[in-house]
Amino acid sequence: MKRLRLGASPRGTVALQRASQALAFLLGRDYVIPDDVKFLVPYVLRHRLILTSGRNSSTIIGRLLHATPIP
Numbered sequence: 001m002k003r004l005r006l007g008a009s010p011r012g013t014v015a016l017q018r019a020s021q022a023l024a025f026l027l028g029r030d031y032v033i034p035d036d037v038k039f040l041v042p043y044v045l046r047h048r049l050i051l052t053s054g055r056n057s058s059t060i061i062g063r064l065l066h067a068t069p070i071p
Helices: 010-026 034-048 057-067
Strands: 004-006
Touching (some): 034 057
16 A cells, blocks of 8 residues: 655755754764664654655654664
């Protein structure tokens, strides 16, 4: 069953990149680690997904993060 009607746009990924860089800076680093991105994905992308009716974006994002291996 299709859960997403439309995913995040390129602007969403740019927002995720910038938020990750800001978080790393606030934590005293000049580089981003995968955990920064993983932490921020729900906050930055949750409202950017267009779902099929009756779906919860937090659940879908959680499943995607769990299924994506961190390098």
